[in-house]
Amino acid sequence: xxxxxxxxxxxxxxxxxxxxxxxxxxxxxxxxxxxxxxxxxxxxxxxxxxxxxxxxxxxxxxxxxxxxxxxxxxxxxxxxxxxxxxxxxxxxxxxxxxxxxxxxxxxxxxxxxxxxxxxxxxxxxxxxxxxxxxxxxxxxxxxxxxxxxxxxx
Amino acid sequence: xxxxxxxxxxxxxxxxxxxxxxxxxxxxxxxxxxxxxxxxxxxxxxxxxxxxxxxxxxxxxxxxxxxxxxxxxxxxxxxxxxxxxxxxxxxxxxxxxxxxxxxxxxxxxxxxxxxxxxxxxxxxxxxxxxxxxxxxxxxxxxxxxxxxxxxxxxxxxxxxxxxxxxxxxxxxxxxxxxxxxxxxxxxxxxxxxxxxxxxxxxxxxxxxxxxxxxxxxxxxxxxxxxxxxxxxxxxxxxxxxxxxxxxxxxxxxxxxxxxxxxxxxxxxxxxxxxxxxxxxxxxxxxxxxxxxxxxxxxxxxxxxxxxxxxxxxxxxxxxxxxxxxxxxxxxxxxxxxxxxxxxxxxxxxxxxxxxxxxxxxxxxxxxxxxxxxxxxxxxxxxxxxxxxxxxxxxxxxxxxxxxxxxxxxxxxxxxxxxxxxxxxxxxxxxxxxxxxxxxxxxxxxxxxxxxxxxxxxxxxxxxxxxxxxxxxxxxxxxxxxxxxxxxxxxxxxxxxxxxxxxxxxxxxxxxxxxxxxxxxxxxxxxxxxxxxxxxxxxxxxxxxxxxxxxxxxxxxxxxxxxxxxxxxxxxxxxxxxxxxxxxxxxxxxxxxxxxxxxxxxxxxxxxxxxxxxxxxxxxxxxxxxxxxxxxxxxxxxxxxxxxxxxxxxxxxxxxxxxxxxxxxxxxxxxxxxxxxxxxxxxxxxxxxxxxxxxxxxxxxxxxxxxxxxxxxxxxxxxxxxxxxxxxxxxxxxxxxxxxxxxxxxxxxxxxxxxxxxxxxxxxxxxxxxxxxxx
Numbered sequence: 001x002x003x004x005x006x007x008x009x010x011x012x013x014x015x016x017x018x019x020x021x022x023x024x025x026x027x028x029x030x031x032x033x034x035x036x037x038x039x040x041x042x043x044x045x046x047x048x049x050x051x052x053x054x055x056x057x058x059x060x061x062x063x064x065x066x067x068x069x070x071x072x073x074x075x076x077x078x079x080x081x082x083x084x085x086x087x088x089x090x091x092x093x094x095x096x097x098x099x100x101x102x103x104x105x106x107x108x109x110x111x112x113x114x115x116x117x118x119x120x121x122x123x124x125x126x127x128x129x130x131x132x133x134x135x136x137x138x139x140x141x142x143x144x145x146x147x148x149x150x151x152x153x
Numbered sequence: 154x155x156x157x158x159x160x161x162x163x164x165x166x167x168x169x170x171x172x173x174x175x176x177x178x179x180x181x182x183x184x185x186x187x188x189x190x191x192x193x194x195x196x197x198x199x200x201x202x203x204x205x206x207x208x209x210x211x212x213x214x215x216x217x218x219x220x221x222x223x224x225x226x227x228x229x230x231x232x233x234x235x236x237x238x239x240x241x242x243x244x245x246x247x248x249x250x251x252x253x254x255x256x257x258x259x260x261x262x263x264x265x266x267x268x269x270x271x272x273x274x275x276x277x278x279x280x281x282x283x284x285x286x287x288x289x290x291x292x293x294x295x296x297x298x299x300x301x302x303x304x305x306x307x308x309x310x311x312x313x314x315x316x317x318x319x320x321x322x323x324x325x326x327x328x329x330x331x332x333x334x335x336x337x338x339x340x341x342x343x344x345x346x347x348x349x350x351x352x353x354x355x356x357x358x359x360x361x362x363x364x365x366x367x368x369x370x371x372x373x374x375x376x377x378x379x380x381x382x383x384x385x386x387x388x389x390x391x392x393x394x395x396x397x398x399x400x401x402x403x404x405x406x407x408x409x410x411x412x413x414x415x416x417x418x419x420x421x422x423x424x425x426x427x428x429x430x431x432x433x434x435x436x437x438x439x440x441x442x443x444x445x446x447x448x449x450x451x452x453x454x455x456x457x458x459x460x461x462x463x464x465x466x467x468x469x470x471x472x473x474x475x476x477x478x479x480x481x482x483x484x485x486x487x488x489x490x491x492x493x494x495x496x497x498x499x500x501x502x503x504x505x506x507x508x509x510x511x512x513x514x515x516x517x518x519x520x521x522x523x524x525x526x527x528x529x530x531x532x533x534x535x536x537x538x539x540x541x542x543x544x545x546x547x548x549x550x551x552x553x554x555x556x557x558x559x560x561x562x563x564x565x566x567x568x569x570x571x572x573x574x575x576x577x578x579x580x581x582x583x584x585x586x587x588x589x590x591x592x593x594x595x596x597x598x599x600x601x602x603x604x605x606x607x608x609x610x611x612x613x614x615x616x617x618x619x620x621x622x623x624x625x626x627x628x629x630x631x632x633x634x635x636x637x638x639x640x641x642x643x644x645x646x647x648x649x650x651x652x653x654x655x656x657x658x659x660x661x662x663x664x665x666x667x668x669x670x671x672x673x674x675x676x677x678x679x680x681x682x683x684x685x686x687x688x689x690x691x692x693x694x695x696x697x698x699x700x701x702x703x704x705x706x707x708x709x710x711x712x713x714x715x716x717x718x719x720x721x722x723x724x725x726x727x728x729x730x731x732x733x734x735x736x737x738x739x740x741x742x743x744x745x746x747x748x749x750x751x752x753x754x755x756x757x758x759x760x761x762x763x764x765x766x767x768x769x770x771x772x773x774x775x776x777x778x779x780x781x782x783x784x785x786x787x788x789x790x791x792x793x794x795x796x797x798x799x800x801x802x803x804x805x806x807x808x809x810x811x812x813x814x815x816x817x818x819x820x821x822x823x824x825x826x827x828x829x830x831x832x833x834x835x836x837x838x839x840x841x842x843x844x845x846x847x848x849x850x851x852x853x854x855x856x857x858x859x860x861x862x863x864x865x866x867x868x869x870x871x872x873x874x875x876x877x878x879x880x881x882x883x884x885x886x887x888x889x890x891x892x893x894x895x896x897x898x899x900x901x902x903x904x905x906x907x908x909x910x911x912x913x914x915x916x917x918x919x920x921x922x923x924x925x926x927x
Binding site for chain 1: 183817854
């Protein structure tokens with residue numbers, strides 16, 4: 001069977017197996033930013049935007065997202081994404097980087113709907129993204145900084 | 154935040170929070186990790202793990218598995234040569250026993266290797282694994298480390314294992330060192346306090362599980378691309394296991410998605426290599442999260458008892474420490490982690506002249522501990538730093554004061570440095586830099602320590618407490634570690650920097666590049682760093698023991714000194730200058746009469762302009778550290794205990810650390826923050842739990858709770874810089890020390906809040922509530 005979806009702005013038709021999760025389909029088709037950390041929806045490394053909402057692609061059947069608009073980190077290319085990336089690097093919020101695509105997807109989703117979040121809201125938005133390297137401190141700072149930067153512009 | 158005690162303003166590139174050099178690729182989600190590569194005609198592989206804690210495999214029948222469509226190869230003890238080795242990625246000769254085999258006919262824990270299958274698809278592999286029929290003769294399992302040494306059961310009764318301290322008594326390793334006469338000193342001390350603690354099985358939980366691929370290259374050499382901290386040790390151990398020369402093996406480390414010690418181990422590389430050699434095809438294997446918990450490595454659970462003898466004024470006169478370490482089914486890192494329980498803790502309080510450390514690491518039929526950030530120090534510091542608070546209370550001193558009375562200082566030494574190294578004798582060492590007093594003072598101010606008595610909890614059901622723990626670590630392993638670095642000048646004045654040092658997310662590529670740029674008078678962008686590939690980069694022991702900034706950093710410093718000298722000599726010869734008067738600054742090469750852009754001169758060096766004097770300028774250097782200067786840290790916590798539920802709410806965590814010069818302050822802070830949060834998880838929630846027959850019951854992120862954003866307190870890291878004279882640009886290390894503080898500081902703070910003694914982490918609400926009830 002086929003999955004027809006818009007992925008990072010491109011309308012694609014991808015072959016899928018019944019029961020296959022979106023994570024596997026995306027990685028097989030070259031979207032390697034989407035990481036497998038647990039396959040149980042607990043770590044958030046495989047988060048993608050599905051019609052604007054951050055979701056773990058390991059807990060979605062590929063067949064569930066027919067016709068959806070899917071974005072991975074590779075496809076986030078606007079000012080918000082650029083500012084997030086730059087602030088993550090400036091603040092030292094990236095260590096090994098394995099969780100980062102998922103964290104950026106969550107942060108992007110948050111700031112898209114809530115451009116001026118409180119620290120509590122940032123923590124709540126990121127609570128599904130496990131990071132073992134950074135202790136989250138600088139990730140939270142980077143998101144705050146991005147919100148301030150874009151709020152000022 | 155940086156508190157400079159030294160004048161570091163002379164630096165241009167180091168001591169600055171520059172963006173990490175690999176950062177752009179990471180934030181753009183580029184395929185840079187071991188699992189991100191696709192291999193045409195590639196196979197995948199999976200592992201059949203033991204369902205028994207202790208059993209002999211009496212029969213294994215793989216015929217049905219081999220018939221499954223898509224299954225290509227099945228391996229097990231019957232068809233893979235038996236070579237005793239250690240999976241621990243340590244310097245050769247390894248201090249760990251050779252008690253592991255690719256496959257054995259005996260299984261020693263639930264999760265141990267039984268067989269592996271390679272196939273065209275994951276589905277075929279899964280089906281193949283299901284079709285393997287194994288018959289077991291069950292043996293009595295040993296699950297309690299206290300019963301291990303006295304048990305009639307022997308876990309390693311095979312004849313070919315070597316290096317086990319006492320196989321019949323299940324003792325993998327033993328350490329016993331004494332300075333002076335501590336028993337007599339304890340007997341005559343005014344005050345004696347003791348603390349016995351017990352720590353749990355805990356897992357590293359890197360978000361990237363282990364993943365390795367092996368393939369044969371066009372010249373039939375074995376290539377292994379793997380998520381590892383120790384590419385050179387992996388190459389050597391593969392050569393040993395597979396019986397092929399080191400020169401026929403290439404190990405490539407791409408970006409690594411977190412490691413924390415668990416990837417200082419050969420866990421999948423041997424399996425994918427066997428498959429690649431047999432099938433001639435690329436083979437990839439990745440642990441599932443469940444396998445990562447059960448079958449990879451974890452932290453040694455320990456019982457540690459410390460006794461302190463002191464004067465009525467709180468001056469230490471004797472310390473004894475006794476540790477029982479549970480090394481699970483195999484002895485990887487058993488001796489060295491055990492040694493570090495004492496060697497990384499006891500020198501801190503060198504005021505005590507009489508010291509005894511006794512440790513045993515015993516086998517059990519449980520998953521295998523290994524290297525884990527802190528490497529024995531967290532367990533040792535839990536007992537020691539609790540005891541220091543107990544002593545403070547006994548003699549009526551402030552916890553800060555008691556530590557200031559007794560800790561090691563600049564210019565001082567401890568006999569422990571010489572007596573106890575990593576699994577053998579250590580080396581004499583004097584402390585060249587120590588800002589621990591300032592760490593305590595600055596940290597105390599940040600957490601408002603002096604006013605702690607007057608702080609009110611949120612409501613009357615809660616009690617507020619403050620706690621302190623201080624510690625030191627090391628910077629590499631003296632006279633054991635080796636780091637190599639090589640620099641090559643390009644025609645545009647940029648440099649390739651090749652290091653065997655293994656960036657596992659720590660930022661070492663960035664830090665080492667900053668050092669090279671600083672020394673060569675160029676920008677960070679002018680350094681193109683590459684780590685690590687055993688074919689192209691020089692040897693490095695690997696990323697462990699807080700070694701990279703200090704040991705590999707000194708190799709980079711030396712290599713950059715050398716290449717600078719060569720550039721200057723070539724310039725002096727060409728332009729008839731005195732080399733003594735030539736310098737490299739701001740991308741220029743400047744003599745008395747001639748000044749050139751480095752790029753211009755670099756191009757000339759490889760052009761006809763130089764005629765016969767054309768040359769490729771490059772330089773390499775090795776570093777073997779003679780000492781291991783400790784970083785120091787003071788950890789403070791403020792928390793509240795809910796007396797109704799037993800819940801601990803961690804409110805503030807302040808850590809002030811002396812890591813020498815912070816080569817990249819942002820990255821140094823990040824090392825601390827990550828380690829602190831890892832330590833908080835270890836203190837409050839993380840524990841591998843087992844059934845009565847040795848099966849782990851919580852091998853998932855849902856059931857094994859590592860901290861997320863909602864679990865962290867207000868964290869403040871303060872870099873209290875010193876300048877270490879033996880370090881590159883004054884640097885020491887910062888990778889591990891941050892994990893040593895959380896358990897003792899939280900335990901001490903809970904004692905301060907509600908007067909209960911928490912000695913068995915994780916400090917769950919149930920445990921706290923039970924204690925409050927008594």
